Amino acid sequence: MTITAWTFTLVALSFALYIGIAIWSRASSTSEFYVAGKGVHPVANGMATAADWMSAASFISMAGIISFLGYDGSVYLMGWTGGYVLLALLLAPYLRKFGAFTVPDFVGDRYYSQSIRKLAVVCAIFVSFTYVAGQMRGVGIVFSRFLEVDVTLGVLIGMGIVFFYAVLGGMKGITYTQVAQYCVLIFAYTVPAIFLSLMLTGTPLPQIGFGAADPETGTYLLDRLNGLHTELGFAPYTSGTKSTLDVFAITAALMVGTAGLPHVIIRFYTVPKVRDARVSAGWALVFIALLYTAAPAVAVFARTNLIETVSEQPYSEMPEWFSNWETTGLISFDDRNGDGLVQYVGPEAVDASGAPIENELTIDRDIMVLANPEIARLPNWVIGLVAAGGLAAALSTAAGLLLVVSTSISHDMLKRGLRPDITEKGELIAARVSAAVAVVIAGYLGINPPGFVAEVVAFAFGLAASSFFPVIILGVFSKRMNREGAYMGMLTGILFTAAYIVYFKFVNPAANTADNWWFGISPEGIGTVGMMINFAVALTVSRFTPPPPERIGELVEKIRVPRGAGEAHEIGA
Amino acid sequence: MNDRTGPRRPVRGTSRDTSPQEYWRRNIRYVGLLLAVWFLVSYGAGILFADPLNGIRIPGTGFPLGFWFAQQGSMYVFVALIFVYVVLMNRLDREFDVDEGDE
Numbered sequence: 001m002t003i004t005a006w007t008f009t010l011v012a013l014s015f016a017l018y019i020g021i022a023i024w025s026r027a028s029s030t031s032e033f034y035v036a037g038k039g040v041h042p043v044a045n046g047m048a049t050a051a052d053w054m055s056a057a058s059f060i061s062m063a064g065i066i067s068f069l070g071y072d073g074s075v076y077l078m079g080w081t082g083g084y085v086l087l088a089l090l091l092a093p094y095l096r097k098f099g100a101f102t103v104p105d106f107v108g109d110r111y112y113s114q115s116i117r118k119l120a121v122v123c124a125i126f127v128s129f130t131y132v133a134g135q136m137r138g139v140g141i142v143f144s145r146f147l148e149v150d151v152t153l154g155v156l157i158g159m160g161i162v163f164f165y166a167v168l169g170g171m172k173g174i175t176y177t178q179v180a181q182y183c184v185l186i187f188a189y190t191v192p193a194i195f196l197s198l199m200l201t202g203t204p205l206p207q208i209g210f211g212a213a214d215p216e217t218g219t220y221l222l223d224r225l226n227g228l229h230t231e232l233g234f235a236p237y238t239s240g241t242k243s244t245l246d247v248f249a250i251t252a253a254l255m256v257g258t259a260g261l262p263h264v265i266i267r268f269y270t271v272p273k274v275r276d277a278r279v280s281a282g283w284a285l286v287f288i289a290l291l292y293t294a295a296p297a298v299a300v301f302a303r304t305n306l307i308e309t310v311s312e313q314p315y316s317e318m319p320e321w322f323s324n325w326e327t328t329g330l331i332s333f334d335d336r337n338g339d340g341l342v343q344y345v346g347p348e349a350v351d352a353s354g355a356p357i358e359n360e361l362t363i364d365r366d367i368m369v370l371a372n373p374e375i376a377r378l379p380n381w382v383i384g385l386v387a388a389g390g391l392a393a394a395l396s397t398a399a400g401l402l403l404v405v406s407t408s409i410s411h412d413m414l415k416r417g418l419r420p421d422i423t424e425k426g427e428l429i430a431a432r433v434s435a436a437v438a439v440v441i442a443g444y445l446g447i448n449p450p451g452f453v454a455e456v457v458a459f460a461f462g463l464a465a466s467s468f469f470p471v472i473i474l475g476v477f478s479k480r481m482n483r484e485g486a487y488m489g490m491l492t493g494i495l496f497t498a499a500y501i502v503y504f505k506f507v508n509p510a511a512n513t514a515d516n517w518w519f520g521i522s523p524e525g526i527g528t529v530g531m532m533i534n535f536a537v538a539l540t541v542s543r544f545t546p547p548p549p550e551r552i553g554e555l556v557e558k559i560r561v562p563r564g565a566g567e568a569h570e571i572g573a
Numbered sequence: 574m575n576d577r578t579g580p581r582r583p584v585r586g587t588s589r590d591t592s593p594q595e596y597w598r599r600n601i602r603y604v605g606l607l608l609a610v611w612f613l614v615s616y617g618a619g620i621l622f623a624d625p626l627n628g629i630r631i632p633g634t635g636f637p638l639g640f641w642f643a644q645q646g647s648m649y650v651f652v653a654l655i656f657v658y659v660v661l662m663n664r665l666d667r668e669f670d671v672d673e674g675d676e
Binding site (some may be wrong): 073078088198244248275282293355 | 596607608619620621624627630634639643644647648649652654655656659661666669671672
């Protein structure tokens with residue numbers, strides 16, 4: 001079977017599975033639509049959280065980025081996993097005990113304020129839409145490359161699938177589809193990683209393989225790669241080029257941002273007990289770590305294979321994948337010295353006489369994972385599998401984000417805001433309608449992506465880090481924290497972070513260099529500073545303003561102990 | 574801390590402090606300890622001390638130690654930390670009789 005035939009078959013099978021699950025798990029009440037009736041088993045919730053969290057960026061882009069950044073890519077590995085420790089220890093159990101449906105629910109009730117609820121709704125919707133545009137784009141790329149359909153048609157098909165199970169099933173449908181999607185994506189990620197590890201090092205486990213030696217020459221793979229890098233004028237793979245402070249700030253922003261992302265947080269509302277919320281975060285991280293510990297190995301394998309396949313080889317003899325990706329514009333070759341060979345070199349490359357060599361090859365980092373099986377000449381079914389896995393990752397995350405948007409509108413804005421007298425049935429219809437509208441907007445953004453999808457991702461994390469994380473933590477760990485403190489903290493945190501990112505990414509992108517950054521902290525890492533400002537302002541303002549009413553103190557005490565889950569928020573509300 | 578304890582409920586004749594305040598204090602201590610480890614493996618070994626640690630190589634592998642912590646070790650420790658937390662807290666919940674039972 002050809003690659004296209006395999007891809008069609010595997011993608012069609014996986015889609016049929018998702019649709020089947022959607023029909024089986026239709027939601028019939030708002031509780032089922034918002035939080036799957038709080039009846040999800042902690043291990044299943046862990047899997048769903050992992051699929052929810054691991055997006056097209058984790059599946060398609062991350063290993064590619066690491067493969068080009070080497071050690072500096074560690075910020076994504078630590079940043080996107082370390083946040084779960086914060087989530088498990090500081091947020092998940094308390095939010096589950098509070099027992100609401102959404103993040104604005106908690107923030108609004110804990111700080112007894114409609115303005116804070118509104119601010120939280122705006123943040124939640126903004127963060128989620130930012131993210132979802134990227135997911136739909138990922139769907140489009142997979143469809144256009146592997147199934148040779150137009151990007152627009154690819155996005156429309158993806159929208160159709162998400163529409164079906166998100167609108168019909170709500171959180172319940174999404175949860176069980178995500179469990180299936182996790183299985184598809186982890187299988188699709190691990191199989192090529194194991195193949196590659198066996199080929200390059202003879203060790204089946206990629207996590208060990210990338211530290212192992214070539215069975216024939218006895219040279220360690222990392223030494224070989226560092227050698228290639230030095231020879232070609234790139235920085236050594238295993239040591240970084242970013243400043244330590246910036247690496248520190250970016251890692252922290254990603255960790256705290258992860259713990260503050262609404263679509264991740266609401267997953268912990270879906271389990272029956274506080275105890276389940278704690279252990280569920282552990283399972284989520286186990287399932288995430290399966291992919292995240294394999295990713296740096298894939299990065300090393302891909303980098304080595306890529307350099308050895310293209311470097312100083314005749315352009316006329318490039319393999320088929322090379323020209324396939326060239327037609328998508330994601331690889332481009334320009335024979336500057338006219339020797340017919342591919343010079344793929346770093347900024348410091350020099351020839352034997354000491355004259356600089358010009359780089360002739362540009363490769364989009366996003367194609368590494370998708371092209372990897374082809375570069376390594378793996379069987380056709382593995383390539384089809386990777387396409388199905390990429391789609392699973394993108395669709396599962398898109399669905400989780402769309403649910404946040406729909407609950408923010410039907411629950412936070414209507415039920416808890418404009419129309420408190422809305423019936424259960426009316427709220428459910430509103431939830432479905434807003435989910436449907438959100439899918440359409442997301443699809444539009446996927447087909448006509450704003451030119452700055454990559455930039456706005458920094459925005460999503462920065463905002464989540466500088467808005468939700470501090471106010472939730474303070475809401476649980478400080479009884480004295482009041483409405484005024486939380487509001488001012490959130491506002492200054494967001495404004496500071498947004499201003500910094502907007503300035504360097506949109507207003508004056510030319511100035512976006514380490515020399516102009518404050519203390520050398522990049523826009524990707526500024527959420528860390530925004531978070532600290534939020535904490536500092538909130539604590540200061542709360543000392544000079546009236547303490548919260550007595551019932552809030554009682555609410556916080558209830559949140560802090562596990563017994564009686566599901567009752568706590570009715571006392572405060 | 575005597576000035577802020579609530580009504581105490583002695584358990585089975587012992588005089589151990591089982592107040593909500595004591596429960597919360599123990600919880601904070603666990604979280605503090607676990608987050609200290611969390612910080613040490615990621616920000617410590619993986620970032621701040623990565624360069625000196627890269628001078629050490631994990632025996633029998635090609636991994637420089639700082640690089641390994643940043644791209645593998647920290648994640649294994651993160652997973653372990655959450656499960657340690659789960660065990661500690663479940664025990665603490667029972668000890669202070671605030672667990673959710675098996676209903």
